[in-house]
Amino acid sequence: MSNQSRQRAILVRRRLPSEAGGLEELRGLAHTAGYEVVAEFEQVREPDPRYNIGLGKAKEIAEAIKKLRADKVIFDNELKVVQIYNLAKLFGVEVIDRLQLILEIFSKHASTTEAKLQIELARLRYELAHAREKVRLAKMGEQPGFYGLGRYEVDVYYNAIKRRIVSINATLRRIRRKSIIYRQMRREMGYPLVSLAGYTNAGKTELFNALAHEQKLVSDALFTTLSTTTRLVDFAGRRAFLTDTVGFIERLPILLVEAFKTTLEETVFSDLIILVVDASDELEDIRRKVLCSLEVLGEIGASDKPLVIALNKIDLITRSRVEEAMEILSFLKHPVVPISAKQGTNLDVFCRVVAENLPRYEMLEIEVPSKEQALLSHIHSVMHVLSREDSGAFTTLVAEAPKDLARKLAAKVVRCGGSVRWVNATQSGCA
Numbered sequence: 001m002s003n004q005s006r007q008r009a010i011l012v013r014r015r016l017p018s019e020a021g022g023l024e025e026l027r028g029l030a031h032t033a034g035y036e037v038v039a040e041f042e043q044v045r046e047p048d049p050r051y052n053i054g055l056g057k058a059k060e061i062a063e064a065i066k067k068l069r070a071d072k073v074i075f076d077n078e079l080k081v082v083q084i085y086n087l088a089k090l091f092g093v094e095v096i097d098r099l100q101l102i103l104e105i106f107s108k109h110a111s112t113t114e115a116k117l118q119i120e121l122a123r124l125r126y127e128l129a130h131a132r133e134k135v136r137l138a139k140m141g142e143q144p145g146f147y148g149l150g151r152y153e154v155d156v157y158y159n160a161i162k163r164r165i166v167s168i169n170a171t172l173r174r175i176r177r178k179s180i181i182y183r184q185m186r187r188e189m190g191y192p193l194v195s196l197a198g199y200t201n202a203g204k205t206e207l208f209n210a211l212a213h214e215q216k217l218v219s220d221a222l223f224t225t226l227s228t229t230t231r232l233v234d235f236a237g238r239r240a241f242l243t244d245t246v247g248f249i250e251r252l253p254i255l256l257v258e259a260f261k262t263t264l265e266e267t268v269f270s271d272l273i274i275l276v277v278d279a280s281d282e283l284e285d286i287r288r289k290v291l292c293s294l295e296v297l298g299e300i301g302a303s304d305k306p307l308v309i310a311l312n313k314i315d316l317i318t319r320s321r322v323e324e325a326m327e328i329l330s331f332l333k334h335p336v337v338p339i340s341a342k343q344g345t346n347l348d349v350f351c352r353v354v355a356e357n358l359p360r361y362e363m364l365e366i367e368v369p370s371k372e373q374a375l376l377s378h379i380h381s382v383m384h385v386l387s388r389e390d391s392g393a394f395t396t397l398v399a400e401a402p403k404d405l406a407r408k409l410a411a412k413v414v415r416c417g418g419s420v421r422w423v424n425a426t427q428s429g430c431a
């Protein structure tokens with residue numbers, strides 16, 4: 001987008017004395033949404049019921065809007081509808097809060113029908129919660145952000161939103177049925193399911209691309225990925241389905257968590273989670289973002305999964321800094337592996353650690369008639385073959401696979417006139 005067409009925004013944050021200062025995250029979000037930030041204001045005080053900030057500060061901002069020809073004011077704080085209305089009246093420009101800003105980014109980045117509908121649903125749920133008050137206020141005189149609402153009867157507007165929500169939900173259910181079927185198909189293939197998780201911009205997609213040899217879009221923008229992609233990946237000889245998905249953010253509006261529930265469900269149904277952490281952040285931010293990610297994993301019901309932490313972007317920091325970051329994360333009791341997804345550093349060690357934490361594999365000694373070439377190549381393509389010996393009529397393999405897959409293959413081998421010995425005692429006699 002050219003500079004001319006970019007909207008000019010003023011950022012505002014009110015905080016309590018106990019809260020840390022700074023507007024970095026809001027600035028990052030505003031840039032990602034395509035705004036040019038022309039001024040920033042912070043105020044330390046209790047929330048004011050009318051404006052959230054104090055009236056004096058609000059007037060100061062109104063001056064700045066005129067002087068800097070700003071198009072919009074973006075608040076870090078969650079605003080009540082009446083505050084948005086009062087501020088818009090005072091400022092003469094539209095006022096939005098962090099939730100609406102995140103929704104704007106999501107709308108901009110949504111590329112699949114499912115993602116688009118999920119975002120519209122979140123937006124409509126927000127509208128529904130505020131519809132009555134918005135219409136009531138608009139009747140008192142329309143302000144930026146409230147245009148067109150004044151002519152509505154409250155219930156007509158409310159019911160129109162409700163009907164649209166019902167219809168989107170029905171479409172989403174149809175789309176989701178497909179993704180559930182895909183997930184079941186992957187399950188039936190027997191490979192474990194591994195999900196990438198972590199704060200937005202941590203490098204999940206970069207790691208996905210490196211492991212799956214893919215070219216999915218990575219970017220410094222926040223929330224680049226909004227839909228899921230799954231590929232079969234080899235983790236040090238152990239194959240697993242790896243899924244890239246949407247990132248987390250602190251104070252992730254509950255509306256968005258709700259709307260993205262099925263996207264996040266990929267994570268809930270996985271056998272292992274890779275939590276990607278940006279090691280180039282400040283140490284305090286690393287801690288904060290990891291705790292936030294673990295909290296979201298808890299909220300969606302995925303806190304009991306085996307978890308491996310990928311401490312990513314180590315190419316950007318010194319070795320001693322890597323050690324400090326490792327130290328910060330040591331209280332978590334999950335394995336932490338420093339990597340650079342971008343440069344491919346330490347990915348072999350990382351894959352071994354993931355493999356070690358995958359559900360236990362079964363080891364089989366398999367004897368197959370050598371003429372069964374198709375079966376032999378099938379075993380090579382789906383199992384992790386540790387050794388192979390060709391001795392005339394029979395070929396003997398020692399190979400590993402997840403339990404269900406191992407059972408299916410063992411049955412196939414026996415049907416073809418071969419034999420199977422379970423090296424792991426737990427499965428003896430299954431074939």
Ligand SMILES: Nc1nc2c(ncn2[C@@H]2O[C@H](COP(=O)(O)OP(=O)(O)OP(=O)(O)O)[C@@H](O)[C@H]2O)c(=O)[nH]1
Pocket residue numbers: 198199200201202203204205206207217218219220221222223224225226245246247248312313314315316339340341342343
């Ligand atoms: N220097 C360096 N940059 C990295 C590394 N991994 C990722 N990046 C960069 O970090 C930015 C974010 O990477 P993504 O892979 O898009 O991050 P993500 O976690 O998928 O982010 P969202 O999809 O937006 O939630 C991009 O500019 C990447 O090129 C790394 O190991 N080193």
Ligand SMILES: [Mg+2]
Pocket residue numbers: 204205206218224225245
């Ligand atoms: Mg991504």
